[in-house]
Amino acid sequence: MSGHRDEHLELCAGMALGALGEEDRRILERHLAEGCPDCEAALADFSASVVALATSAPVVEPSAALRARVLEAVSREPAGGGEKAAGSASIESRPTLRMPARRPNWSTWTWAAAAAALAIVSALQWNAAERLRVDLEGQRRQLTEAERRLAEERRWVEVLSAPQARVADLQITPAGAQALKARAVYDPRSRSAVLVFENFAAPQGKDYQLWALRPDGVASLGLIKSDAAGHATLRLENVGDPESLGGFAVSLEPAGGSPNPNAPTGPVVMAGKFAS
Numbered sequence: 001m002s003g004h005r006d007e008h009l010e011l012c013a014g015m016a017l018g019a020l021g022e023e024d025r026r027i028l029e030r031h032l033a034e035g036c037p038d039c040e041a042a043l044a045d046f047s048a049s050v051v052a053l054a055t056s057a058p059v060v061e062p063s064a065a066l067r068a069r070v071l072e073a074v075s076r077e078p079a080g081g082g083e084k085a086a087g088s089a090s091i092e093s094r095p096t097l098r099m100p101a102r103r104p105n106w107s108t109w110t111w112a113a114a115a116a117a118l119a120i121v122s123a124l125q126w127n128a129a130e131r132l133r134v135d136l137e138g139q140r141r142q143l144t145e146a147e148r149r150l151a152e153e154r155r156w157v158e159v160l161s162a163p164q165a166r167v168a169d170l171q172i173t174p175a176g177a178q179a180l181k182a183r184a185v186y187d188p189r190s191r192s193a194v195l196v197f198e199n200f201a202a203p204q205g206k207d208y209q210l211w212a213l214r215p216d217g218v219a220s221l222g223l224i225k226s227d228a229a230g231h232a233t234l235r236l237e238n239v240g241d242p243e244s245l246g247g248f249a250v251s252l253e254p255a256g257g258s259p260n261p262n263a264p265t266g267p268v269v270m271a272g273k274f275a276s
Helices: 006-017 022-033 036-058 064-075 108-160
Strands: 164-167 179-186 193-196 206-214 217-224 230-237 246-255 270-272
Touching: 006 022, 006 036, 022 036, 036 064, 108 179, 108 193, 179 246, 179 270, 206 270, 217 246
Parallel strands: none
Antiparallel strands: 164 179, 164 270, 179 193, 193 230, 206 217, 206 246, 246 270
16 A cells, blocks of 8 residues: 555645546546545545535636637647548547646645635634624613613612702601611602611511501501611602601511501501601
8 A cells, every 4th residue: 555645635636626637647546546534535625625616606708819729729620531541640649639747736726725714714703793793782782771770870869869858767666676777868859759778677477568657647658678687778759749748657567568558557666757
């Protein structure tokens, strides 16, 4: 078995293009018949590249000068038919146009591999651009959400800093734990309120519930859900008319709160009215 050499790869490239001379073709065929996985793989790759590039190339019409040269060469050929004269040259001895049996240079065929690599790189770049577009869209959505949250925070800051804001510091009742602290700020213009609670971790099976103090009684404003440290902040819209809202109260209810939205079932632990 003949050893594999780099020149065998050059012959594979030439065979893929149909540009091998007879001698080189026989050399390569003998080498392939002996079994060479490198050359078999190279020949398959070159053949696939040639087909792909050939099908992608635009159709080109031959020039008028090339057509004239071909017709002139054909006209010089003797007409067929009739017996050949004695001593005349045989048909096989007629001059023919042959491709030069020049062994191709390996570097001349690297364009096929380069074209395939370019296609792969282009696909990778397209995928990278698509991922970048998706990431950019995600960042735009995050920015929009951040701007929305910032606008909301500014609105609540305006409630807290409103010139006409009313403040109520809730006081502990005899039924409340001494650690409880709560403060309410109410903006009559927007009818919104911000309430801050400290040490409001409810006992097991219980919930703290917030109430609005009105001339005709109380109205539930929902449960107070604190974090593990007992801190909670409630931001409430449309709390009530400035003429009817007098302050806030907090009761300690069974889990889930009072079933009656107009009356607590548990003890009132804190209460506070707006300062006059």
